[in-house]
Amino acid sequence: MSETKAQYWKRRGIRQAALLIVGLFVGVIGTRYWMSRADIDGASTKGASKAAHSADPTDEHGHEGEHEHGTGDEHGHDYAGEHGEHEEGVVRLSPEAVKTLGITVVEAAPGKLEKTVILPGEVGLNSDRVAHIVPRVSGMVREVRKNLGDAVKPGEVIAVLDSRELADAKAADLAASSRHALAQANVERIETLFSKKIAPEEELLKAKQALAETDIEHRTAEAKLHALGLTQEQVESLHTEKDTDYSRYEIKAPFAGTVIEKHITLGEVVNPDTSCFVLADLSNVWVDVTVYPQDIPQITVGRPVNVLATGISDPHRGEVAYVSPKIDESTRTGMARVVLANPDGHLRPGMFVRADLVLSEEDVGILVPDSAVQTIDNQTVVFVEEHGGFEKRPVILGKKSGKDCEVLSGLSPGERYAATSTFILKAELGKGEAEHEH
Ligand SMILES: [Zn+2]
Ligand SMILES: [Zn+2]
Ligand SMILES: [Zn+2]
The missing domain is CATH 2.40.50.100 (RNA polymerase II/Efflux pump adaptor protein, barrel-sandwich hybrid domain)
Incomplete structure (x- = not known):
């Protein structure tokens, strides 16, 4: 993709030499003739490179002729170079592909950053909702x-x-x-x-x-x-x-x-x-969460809990309804019980789950899930929906919860970004750049 400094200076040297020759030519023929001549030259050169580009068999991107960026380009696009028409860092996918790959697109928005402690739990019947x-x-x-x-x-x-x-x-x-x-x-x-x-x-x-x-x-x-x-x-x-x-x-x-x-x-x-x-009544279940001694003082009735399990994509949210006053004699752990709505029946009694107990909440300007963030060439990026695809956008992250993170800069409220399966976008981007020979 990018050329080395040595290559750049070499190319610049050739270009300057060419300009010198043209300058001499101008001196002989005259300004007016040169102006029209240069126009024709520029047009034909550009057309030729473009034709060669689209004939490139390894190039799978659908390139667009025009560039939508303003003059103050913060995305690091190559303007002066030979292919200003090429969107670097953009992954183009059909809407069907986006759907089948499980990429969900959401709007950047403020949110609550939750500090959580992750504990194991087991789904049980809600004894208040069992009838013999x-x-x-x-x-x-x-x-x-x-x-x-x-x-x-x-x-x-x-x-x-x-x-x-x-x-x-x-x-x-x-x-x-x-x-x-x-x-x-x-x-x-x-x-x-x-x-x-x-x-x-x-x-x-x-x-x-x-x-x-x-x-x-x-x-x-x-x-x-x-x-x-x-x-x-x-x-x-x-x-x-x-x-x-x-x-x-x-x-x-x-x-x-x-x-x-x-x-x-x-x-x-x-x-x-x-x-x-x-x-x-399985529309309402209990999750008994094992609490380790160091976490016991922080676990109180009413604390929000996100319950996750393998094979369940949506976290089920409930709150701590009861904290056992006793410590289990054999395991030396405490127990917190979460009463959880289970309208879709995803949580089955006997199932092992992961319970993320929320210890504190903080409002942040922009909150994105960890699944939206990727690191490419030592840069932290999110994939923003623009230029008819997903463009990698460098961001600066703030606080992290282990589930979500705060975005300090690089993403504005309302911008649409890929929130899930972004590793696929990263892989696609790597593939595209590897196949590219400019
Ligand atoms: Zn290209
Ligand atoms: Zn009677
Ligand atoms: Zn569910």
Whole structure:
């Protein structure tokens, strides 16, 4: 790409000698003739070099004729030289290539530089969001609707039992209900007789007493149905004769989640001590982070945490919810628990993760991820999207977090730069320059 100083001075010497000859020529022929002559010369020379250049078989770049830089060129382009039309340090890629190579382009912007400590952790179930599903009645399994790993919606029926216990309870309620209705009618009848002085007051009091007793009996029967898991609506549908399948007992999901255990088979008899299913809400998990003794004083509840794992491209962010007051006797380490949203299900219980605990945050003018920064010829650079490609741009970095770094100069807010897979751009640039022979 660049020529040595010796070559430059040699070239300059030749050029000056040529100028001297031209100068002599001018003296003989005259100014006007030389002016037009030089114009023609310059044009033909430039055209010839350009033609030779594009015919170069090793040259894979699509060169553009014009140069977009201003006169104060800070990018170190060769202006005076033979190929001012050539963009040095630019990698051109098609939009498809950018996509398939995993290069993401983002705008330079202010951000928070986080000082973090990197600790190992393990994903576990959120115990507050795990349910052991036990039937409230004994019965025979009539239907099993869900399998291991299936997702369930809140209130969804996951199994159906045939329960004599439930049928008995429903029958008891219906009997109590009709006794109550009878007692009610009896009170009304005696009230009429009493008002006509046909029945004595004593008889009315006895009827009212009976009514109160049947009312209690009926309420007790309904309370038992509620205890078996029936809603008020279901109890009412029993009285309005919408429910005629008295032995049918539905096991329902208490919340949205995933079936992580199943101990129920068609035809078997289950009891209120059988855990038929274990349901876990994996949209929310715990990560238990191992904290080394030297870090323990800095780990407090509420500290932000970025959780990363191999195979997961997006960090999941949560915060420390609990710090164990104890030190593990065998490992001599502490434990911090992070409650983490896991809406995409990327974090699976049992998975080992890396937890970046944020110890402090600082606002910086421009923040770029480490993945955006490359070193080329002892220069720290980022790749800025311009000139129809990615151009390497020297930058001066400030503070570093181990994940991101502050850019002190070289990159302005709003400029678009490659944030990921920039090693590919570096390699492409090296390749282009190696193949080039100017
Ligand atoms: Zn070239
Ligand atoms: Zn009832
Ligand atoms: Zn994710």
